[in-house]
Amino acid sequence: MTELLIALREMLGEKGVLEGEAVRSRQSSYWHRQPMQAQAILRPANSLELSACLRLCHAAGQAVIPLGGNTGLAEATASTAEHMMLSLERMQRIEAVDEVGRTMTVEAGAILQTVQERAAEAGLLFPVDLGARGSCTIGGMLATNAGGFSVMRYGMMRERVLGLEAVLADGTVISSLAGYLKNNTGYDLKQLFVGSEGTLGVISRAVLRLEELPTARTTAMIAVRSFDQMTALLKHLDRTANGALCAFEVMWNEFFLLNTGAHSEHSSPFAEAWPFYVLVEWQGSDEADLRQRFEQALGAAFEEDLLADAVIAQSLNEREALWAIREATEPEERYFGKTQGFDVSLAIRDMDAFVGRLQSDLAELDAHARLLVFGHLADGNLHLTVGMHEPWPSHEQVEQVVYGCVQAFAGAVSAEHGIGLEKKAWLPISRQPAELDLMRLLKRTLDPRGILNPGKIFDL
């Protein structure tokens, strides 16, 4: 055992350091089932221990990788046998809920679902929601600036954090946990750590901004004939919703047909097929009023030729069945030999042309490849799945085609999943050289020995 590990074990105790099989028994990442590689998993029990860990690692020049629930999708926790993982799994406390100020103070290892449930017990809502809610942590969500389903109404993690405590590479604790909505006392340092993917500091605690818990919701699946009809429908439903529009999830027909077809256990609520589908949800506090206004808005949309057909969920089960169509991933796994997923941003007005060009560029590469498109239209965020059968083109060839199109439309190679290792080579498409230089300057300033998640986002 190295001197550093002996010192860490003395400081953190038996429970605080895992080695050998206890490391290898974990999966390396969400996508890869290989055993986790690392000298050890360090598990501090509080901010003081976390700070002491980093101080020791910094002195020894030891590379560490901050670890939350390991549900990130951009290979940002990828490690080698030389690294040490720094897990926040023993720092899950919900420290306080302020019902008047509508805030919650948590340790960064707190699981999203626990935070949501604790907020709901107080009649409040933590509104960032995503499929990994049972495992992902507040620290990991902040470090990736996670988004999810209701960004158009509530924003991403960046908008949901009022206070933050982070520990720098050398163990210095930067604590700003006052949690005011308005706080223009100099630079907003907490935002430096949001979206930094564990490369600038380890987030140890946070003050989260909560909202009043909506007690009513109404959901519909809407079929539309054209992309222009879909964007006009978005404006109409936002205008008429009076702040209640929480989700506007779009699906191109190939995605919808696969998720409601022979390879799926979900079925379409429509008798015919349409070019586009939208899952719309309004949330509020008065069930009858919300429902009436929603039906009126849909009726007006129908009269103004903004939709072709619509089905409103009549029960919780029906609501869940509509959402299941949007969230299902098994049909693509069953149908295709291989899939490659992308998460990109671009101007809403360019999306139709972007998808058209991407379809034709992909067809040139592989005539049998299929493009499935869905996403959060109002956020300018599309998720793309390229589905292939053997013989398929290489991973890099498909990336080349997709990111070539993203570049042609001045889009972003990552909308909400981050860069990690997965998109590092493509980052210059979406960022100017001067921006990348400033990012490197910040990294060198905050982490001069380069021990925090080295090699992620960009190389120094």
Ligand SMILES: Cc1cc2nc3c(=O)[nH]c(=O)nc-3n(C[C@H](O)[C@H](O)[C@H](O)COP(=O)(O)OP(=O)(O)OC[C@H]3O[C@@H](n4cnc5c(N)ncnc54)[C@H](O)[C@@H]3O)c2cc1C
């Ligand atoms: C089924 C599924 C659905 C998803 N849906 C969405 C979605 O709709 N929208 C969306 O935005 N994302 C989505 N994601 C990805 C999402 O980014 C992650 O689930 C989540 O944000 C990462 O949290 P985590 O605790 O698992 O972090 P990890 O995966 O452990 O880590 C992610 C990154 O954060 C760093 N990190 C972790 N903890 C800390 C900390 N305390 N301090 C500093 N750095 C830290 C890590 O080093 C790494 O760089 C989804 C993932 C899955 C598996």
